[in-house]
């Protein structure tokens with residue numbers, strides 16, 4: 001089990017649950033970061049006494065500086081620099097990447113260089129730069145342990161059986177609009193999209209779960225994390241969210257991981273791996289389940305998933321472009337400046353309109369990300 005962590009994005013959904021797990025397990029928290037929720041950050045700092053805190057938003061950071069005077073806690077710089085410093089502070093053996101969006105990329109790279117274990121919640125990192133990050137992690141011997149429930153499940157099912165793997169079965173609930181056609185989702189509001197049937201998560205990923213872009217991002221994340229091709233991954237709609245994912249081995253055996261829908265479990269496993277520790281989480285009662293259902297996704301009704309699978313096949317900078325355009329589109333949708341179905345339209349236009357780079361370096365990825373954001377802002381605001 002790790003002894004001390006830095007939590008990037010400690011005020012978010014995964015961040016708050018990580019704090020709770022660390023308290024349960026007695027893991028020391030050395031750094032906490034937020035974007036602008038300094039009220040909660042302050043509460044967390046009082047409880048955990050970290051050595052470092054950071055707020056990315058400049059005004060929030062200035063306020064934080066004022067509040068931390070005399071506490072002995074160091075305030076790291078605002079902006080991405082604060083995240084990058086927190087990712088590499090001394091005396092930490094694991095960095096939990098719980099920020100939302102591509103802003104998680106550079107700090108994750110820094111944490112790998114610093115020799116930390118990465119408890120990887122921020123899926124956008126592998127979506128944008130999976131080839132590069134995995135190559136670097138291998139070269140540095142870094143432990144990249146997934147927190148995303150599906151990937152944690154696959155990781156637990158595989159457990160050294162990589163050479164016997166035939167196929168990954170990536171499950172997803174299908175979200176609140178499962179089975180609905182594009183015509184039926186045209187007037188979906190942010191309130192409706194934010195009501196996920198099974199999981200309680202941050203706003204961006206909840207909207208992604210409704211459009212199924214989340215499953216698309218996870219498809220790409222799985223491809224990189226487990227070193228497989230798009231043909232080796234099958235997406236299955238599983239409305240009950242009990243089977244968190246499964247692997248099919250060469251002899252046809254299927255090994256699945258089941259559990260309650262509680263992110264504290266995969267967070268805890270990423271921190272205790274290769275050990276397992278007790279947990280106060282609710283137990284899965286198999287006899288209480290009415291049934292488990294699995295269906296193939298109807299890609300014509302889930303164009304975001306289809307687009308992500310296409311970007312996975314295309315490679316290069318296309319997933320980075322798709323991800324950035326999606327972040328901007330979801331942001332506009334939540335502000336009611338874009339319709340629900342337009343999220344897909346907007347992302348597809350960006351993917352088609354921005355130049356393809358076959359073997360992008362880190363700077364190309366960051367440039368493509370910026371270009372996609374400008375593309376969406378110019379067309380849709």
Ligand code: NDP
Pocket residue numbers: 008009010011012013014015033034035036037056083097098099100101103121122123124147148149199200201202203204205263
């Ligand atoms: P939230 O929106 O709840 O939290 C995001 C955290 O990151 C908050 O602390 C937020 O600060 C901070 N943050 C947001 N934007 C920035 C920025 N530009 N710079 C610095 N910090 C920033 O997200 P989630 O916890 O839901 O998700 C986090 C990551 O984990 C995502 O990549 C998501 O895909 C992944 N994930 C989440 C799951 C879940 O159950 N929630 C499940 C599986 C994966 P502030 O509080 O000020 O907004």
Ligand code: MG
Pocket residue numbers: 148149150218
């Ligand atoms: Mg997931």
